[in-house]
Amino acid sequence: MSESMKPESVLTAAGVSMRYRTRTGLLKRFEHTALNNISFALERGETLGVVGRNGSGKSSLLRILAGIIAPTSGAIECPLGVRRALLSLGLGFRPDLSGRDNALLGSMLQGADKREALAFLPDIHEFSELGGFFDKPMRTYSAGMRARLGFSTALKVNVEILLIDEVLSVGDVHFRHKAEKAMLDKIHGRQTVVFVSNNPEQVNTICGRAIWLEEGRIQAEGAAEQVTAEYRRFIKTLDEKTGL
Numbered sequence: 001m002s003e004s005m006k007p008e009s010v011l012t013a014a015g016v017s018m019r020y021r022t023r024t025g026l027l028k029r030f031e032h033t034a035l036n037n038i039s040f041a042l043e044r045g046e047t048l049g050v051v052g053r054n055g056s057g058k059s060s061l062l063r064i065l066a067g068i069i070a071p072t073s074g075a076i077e078c079p080l081g082v083r084r085a086l087l088s089l090g091l092g093f094r095p096d097l098s099g100r101d102n103a104l105l106g107s108m109l110q111g112a113d114k115r116e117a118l119a120f121l122p123d124i125h126e127f128s129e130l131g132g133f134f135d136k137p138m139r140t141y142s143a144g145m146r147a148r149l150g151f152s153t154a155l156k157v158n159v160e161i162l163l164i165d166e167v168l169s170v171g172d173v174h175f176r177h178k179a180e181k182a183m184l185d186k187i188h189g190r191q192t193v194v195f196v197s198n199n200p201e202q203v204n205t206i207c208g209r210a211i212w213l214e215e216g217r218i219q220a221e222g223a224a225e226q227v228t229a230e231y232r233r234f235i236k237t238l239d240e241k242t243g244l
């Protein structure tokens with residue numbers, strides 16, 4: 001491959017570890033290693049899937065990639081000015097504000113100026129299919145409705161790296177199909193995405209490359225098809241062990 005054809009890393013994780021300390025009693029602390037020495041490079045324009053069981057460290061990794069929490073050791077290297085947005089259920093919404101105001105705030109938090117953010121609102125309203133609920137406080141929303149608003153807002157805003165945590169797993173089938181199609185359009189438009197899901201089929205459809213996390217370590221990394229097949233085999237073995 002010539003120098004000019006080489007994929008360009010837009011973010012790298014170098015030996016990232018995350019240990020959570022929780023106080024479990026007056027003199028007792030519990031320490032848990034959620035991520036253990038994770039290293040990978042994210043190429044500009046790629047869609048990287050992250051699969052793994054509950055508690056394997058997927059959300060912790062996304063929050064670290066977004067810069068919301070700092071790793072206990074290791075580092076995330078990302079050039080200054082590269083905008084990252086985390087799309088996650090129940091994150092960052094103000095329950096007493098309406099969907100409209102949250103969409104406005106969310107767009108501005110993700111780097112849009114006020115005029116741009118105001119101009120996004122009709123499209124966000126339409127894509128989310130929230131109808132009259134768009135002007136109701138978000139505390140009245142179901143989980144699926146919150147996901148619709150979050151997804152529709154993130155879709156509109158232009159960030160270099162979109163970090164998506166499980167949001168396609170909620171909402172009804174119609175919205176899921178629509179969201180998947182919109183994601184694929186964005187991906188073809190050279191959006192860089194990290195996509196976390198418990199659903200290997202979905203990762204296979206959407207992602208080119210994938211990482212499988214197991215107990216905070218990278219268990220496999222490579223073409224999405226291969227990694228998800230390995231992950232499925234692992235789940236099947238677990239199912240068999242439990243007599244399922």
Ligand SMILES: Nc1ncnc2c1ncn2[C@@H]1O[C@H](COP(=O)(O)OP(=O)(O)OP(=O)(O)O)[C@@H](O)[C@H]1O
Nearest residue numbers: 020021022034052053054055056057058059060061
């Ligand atoms: N703030 C926290 N304090 C203490 N422990 C935490 C905290 N956040 C996560 N953990 C622990 O770290 C581990 C990884 O959690 P994480 O949410 O990253 O996993 P996950 O793969 O996203 O799980 P799920 O699929 O269930 O969402 C879990 O054992 C969890 O209990």
